[in-house]
Amino acid sequence: MSEKPEKLIDKKGIRLDGRKADELRPLKIEVGVLPNADGSAYIEHGKNKILVGVFGPREMHPKHLSQSDRMVIRCRYHMAPFSVQERKSPAPSRREVELSKVIRESLEPSVFVDLYPRSGIDVFIEVLQADGGTRCASITAASLAIADAGIPLRDLVVACAAGKIDDTVVLDLYDAEDKLGVADVPVAYMPNLNAVTLLQMDGVLTPKEFENAMNMAIDGCKKIYPIQKEALRAKYMAAREELKEEVEE
Amino acid sequence: MPVFFEKKQLVTPGELLAEGDYLPGENTYNQENKIFASRIGLADTENKKVNVVALRAFYLPKPGDIVIGTIVEVGFNGWTVDIKSPYTALLRASDVLSRPFKPQTDELSQVLNAGELIVAKVASYDRAHDPQLTVSEPGLGKITRGQIMRVTPTKIPRVIGKKGSMISMIKQVTGCQIILGVNGVVLVTGKNLEDEELAMTAIQKIEAESHTSGLTDRITQLLKDEKAKQEEKKIE
Numbered sequence: 092m093s094e095k096p097e098k099l100i101d102k103k104g105i106r107l108d109g110r111k112a113d114e115l116r117p118l119k120i121e122v123g124v125l126p127n128a129d130g131s132a133y134i135e136h137g138k139n140k141i142l143v144g145v146f147g148p149r150e151m152h153p154k155h156l157s158q159s160d161r162m163v164i165r166c167r168y169h170m171a172p173f174s175v176q177e178r179k180s181p182a183p184s185r186r187e188v189e190l191s192k193v194i195r196e197s198l199e200p201s202v203f204v205d206l207y208p209r210s211g212i213d214v215f216i217e218v219l220q221a222d223g224g225t226r227c228a229s230i231t232a233a234s235l236a237i238a239d240a241g242i243p244l245r246d247l248v249v250a251c252a253a254g255k256i257d258d259t260v261v262l263d264l265y266d267a268e269d270k271l272g273v274a275d276v277p278v279a280y281m282p283n284l285n286a287v288t289l290l291q292m293d294g295v296l297t298p299k300e301f302e303n304a305m306n307m308a309i310d311g312c313k314k315i316y317p318i319q320k321e322a323l324r325a326k327y328m329a330a331r332e333e334l335k336e337e338v339e340e
Numbered sequence: 341m342p343v344f345f346e347k348k349q350l351v352t353p354g355e356l357l358a359e360g361d362y363l364p365g366e367n368t369y370n371q372e373n374k375i376f377a378s379r380i381g382l383a384d385t386e387n388k389k390v391n392v393v394a395l396r397a398f399y400l401p402k403p404g405d406i407v408i409g410t411i412v413e414v415g416f417n418g419w420t421v422d423i424k425s426p427y428t429a430l431l432r433a434s435d436v437l438s439r440p441f442k443p444q445t446d447e448l449s450q451v452l453n454a455g456e457l458i459v460a461k462v463a464s465y466d467r468a469h470d471p472q473l474t475v476s477e478p479g480l481g482k483i484t485r486g487q488i489m490r491v492t493p494t495k496i497p498r499v500i501g502k503k504g505s506m507i508s509m510i511k512q513v514t515g516c517q518i519i520l521g522v523n524g525v526v527l528v529t530g531k532n533l534e535d536e537e538l539a540m541t542a543i544q545k546i547e548a549e550s551h552t553s554g555l556t557d558r559i560t561q562l563l564k565d566e567k568a569k570q571e572e573k574k575i576e
Binding site: 129130147148149150159203207208209210238239240241243244245246247281282283284320323324327328 | 350352353354355356367369371376378379380394395396397398400426427428467468
């Protein structure tokens with residue numbers, strides 16, 4: 092982004108990329124893309140392209156990290172050097188370390204960690220292309236990858252952001268809006284349990300606007316959830332198709 | 341007290357399955373009198389119990405299970421064994437040697453070395469301790485010949501079939517010895533390579549097409565056809 096455009100959203104309420112205020116970017120999710128990992132998922136959220144691989148539950152290495160009463164979740168969020176316009180150093184940055192922690196903590200409440208003590212799972216998130224809102228897309232994909240690994244979950248975790256550009260509250264900000272906008276509120280949510288597992292805010296909002304943004308983000312999550320569920324189903328669709336035949340027979 | 345799924349419907353984690361007077365069965369959990377799925381699988385009710393047959397899961401040890409494992413490490417007084425579960429298993433030296441184990445004279449790697457495979461029984465396991473294996477029963481011990489294949493642990497019951505119908509049929513037709521590890525590892529030992537391959541294709545087919553009816557008939561047909569082809573080749 093070389094120059095700041097005058098307006099991020101026009102009088103008709105159309106944003107720079109042609110979306111309406113409460114419109115999501117196009118979404119494509121696939122499950123089970125990596126045969127070498129125990130569970131995996133790939134998500135394309137707008138221009139974001141993120142790959143997630145999950146290993147485990149397995150014995151923790153090094154052993155002293157294991158907990159005698161619960162399963163440990165380790166999470167690594169990493170951006171590929173080619174994921175942004177200016178080459179990003181492949182070494183983990185302060186931001187990536189923080190996002191790894193934030194993503195881990197938003198996934199933890201969904202996993203039955205007390206069922207498998209002394210073991211651990213590893214979640215590897217690789218951002219291949221970034222365009223704003225990668226933490227949300229990562230959470231959505233990581234939750235699917237964990238489910239694909241056969242690890243019991245309370246619910247799938249969906250994440251979506253809302254924010255404020257110029258003076259309007261909008262859904263699902265992309266890179267330019269995130270950088271030039273006023274505020275960004277990422278929310279991770281478990282729809283069936285109606286529980287929020289991540290809530291952050293970057294920028295300035297009035298209490299009213301914040302409430303507005305949060306509700307908008309939760310509505311966004313509810314829109315993504317069916318797509319997420321369908322992606323998981325698609326991998327096992329074959330089994331279901333065969334079943335239908337059986338019923339017809 | 342409604343149920344929110346059709347029989348054998350594909351459900352995803354977090355899906356509401358039933359409300360009220362129901363009990364959570366396999367791969368489900370109860371919260372505020374509602375029953376949710378916790379794994380992807382096929383939902384079903386059995387009396388008042390809601391079950392999900394998982395399509396993806398891993399092996400959790402249970403005392404009495406027959407498993408097939410790989411030796412990963414030779415220790416001071418036993419071996420650590422990978423049994424394809426979240427926990428590695430232990431096999432004690434005194435259990436394998438039918439005499440008291442003397443660390444001065446007995447070289448453990450001579451008996452079982454890293455990379456070798458064993459058929460064993462889970463002797464004990466609980467949340468706080470790693471599983472212990474035993475080989476002190478007939479039919480257990482080191483594997484010297486045959487081929488190994490892996491299937492999803494949840495599909496093992498399907499390979500066995502009703503009262504062992506499926507597996508005994510494969511054994512009979514191919515003349516192979518088949519040991520099914522509950523942890524999803526299968527050992528096939530036959531008189532020749534063709535028989536082993538045939539048994540393995542059949543098991544692979546069962547894994548891919550589990551949850552379909554008339555599978556036993558299709559497997560019988562497959563085995564018959566392949567067997568006939570083999571005979572033809574021999575005559576040529």
